[in-house]
Amino acid sequence: MNTSQLVINDQEFHLIRTLVSQRFGINLTDQKRSLVVGRLQKLLKDQGFTSFKDYYQAVVRDNSGAALDKLINRISTNYTYFNREQAHFDFFVHSVLPPLTSHLRSCNKQDLRIWSAGCSSGEEPYMLAMLMMDYLGEEYGGWSAGVLATDISDQALSRARLGLYDEEKIGRLAGPLRTRYFQRQTDGNWQAKEQLKSQVTFRRFNLMNRHFPFKRPLQVIFCRNVMIYFDAPTRDALVQRYHQSLEPGGYLFLGHSETLGREQSAFKYIMPAVYRRQ
Ligand SMILES: C[S@@+](CC[C@H](N)C(=O)[O-])C[C@H]1O[C@@H](n2cnc3c(N)ncnc32)[C@H](O)[C@@H]1O
Incomplete structure (x- = not known):
């Protein structure tokens, strides 16, 4: 050799x-x-x-x-973990979902369109799906919800679809969510239950594509710890496409080192690395 x-x-x-x-x-x-x-x-x-x-x-x-x-x-760097930047998930549950779902209920459009862009091995979109299911409880079945999760790496996507995590990886997930949505295997690993897997649609998608194939605008985009690997013009062009893909008032979540400059006035700063489409 x-x-x-x-x-x-x-x-x-x-x-x-x-x-x-x-x-x-x-x-x-x-x-x-x-x-x-x-x-x-x-x-x-x-x-x-x-x-x-x-x-x-x-x-x-x-x-x-x-x-x-x-x-x-x-x-590609696929490093990720459950509950990464927990403040974002807290904000999603306490400040995004309540007004968004009550608005949608009031106009009889029970339709949530959430995208995890650069989802790696699935921890981020599974987090979002669990939080939505928990938040809506028994009502969830009456909603058209779920998470679209995309990445460029088919290896990362295969791991995501399998939804199998070792003790160390799953350890970052709070006990109740873990036992409700994951099944402990005989070898000590944990696998996402069908109930959770069925709520996340994994697709291969290159964020460099000029055209984002959404028929209807999204309410929330998570694209965290992806753009740090891009240069400034590429980041700016991508943020522009996110803006076009979000409905007015929709949220963009970035990683903590990926803040938007002041020139991105089409987005309003909400909290560290969280922006709202104006
Ligand atoms: C560090 S992971 C971030 C995972 C998760 N969002 C998080 O914050 O923990 C970055 C992911 O972005 C993906 N990525 C990089 N360039 C991409 C591109 N052009 N299109 C789609 N995904 C890309 C990588 O394959 C990788 O899985």
Whole structure:
């Protein structure tokens, strides 16, 4: 077995960085160079490539897109956990759902349209679905609700659809939610019950797509800890598309390091990393 470290030269790094930026918006800065080597090394070796240039050429030549899928599975950072930035979930339950659902009831449109964009392995959309189900209780069945959850990584989406989490991952989830919506397995892992899984629709979707395929505007978008990997023009263009996809008064939740600048006046600041469409 060849255990030697592959080396990436400036030109090769530039090619891969440009490809990843153009296709996925992810900005691989110079500081990410060793991360790129670390994440792609095994893939190259398994496929018999001895240089990043040969690998790059094979990826761009592959019209099926499969090689690009493998690349993004390796390059994307899928780190996430239940209850991440808990203040957002508290705000969702206590300040978003009550006025939104009572307004919808009053106009007889019991229809909630929530999107987790960059959902990774499912912790965020499952959180949102559990909170909605808990909040609406027995009334939930009469609503058209649920969460649309999208990501670019099909590997992350497969984990999300399986909904299987180990003790350490599930440990961040409050006991009552855990026992109500997850089933403990004999090996100690926990799996989302069908009742929960059926409320989250997982789809592969690239946030770089110019067109967002929504027939009706959304009320809430969670896109947290995704745009930190994008450069400023890509972030601004995406925020613009979120604005077009939200109904007036709809909420945009970002990660804590992804605040909108003052120039984004189409959104009103509500609390750290939470904005409302004007
Ligand atoms: C760090 S995770 C964030 C997960 C979750 N939102 C959270 O805050 O914990 C970032 C996710 O964004 C996804 N992502 C990155 N670029 C994307 C793109 N262009 N389109 C869709 N998803 C993308 C990655 O695959 C990854 O799963």
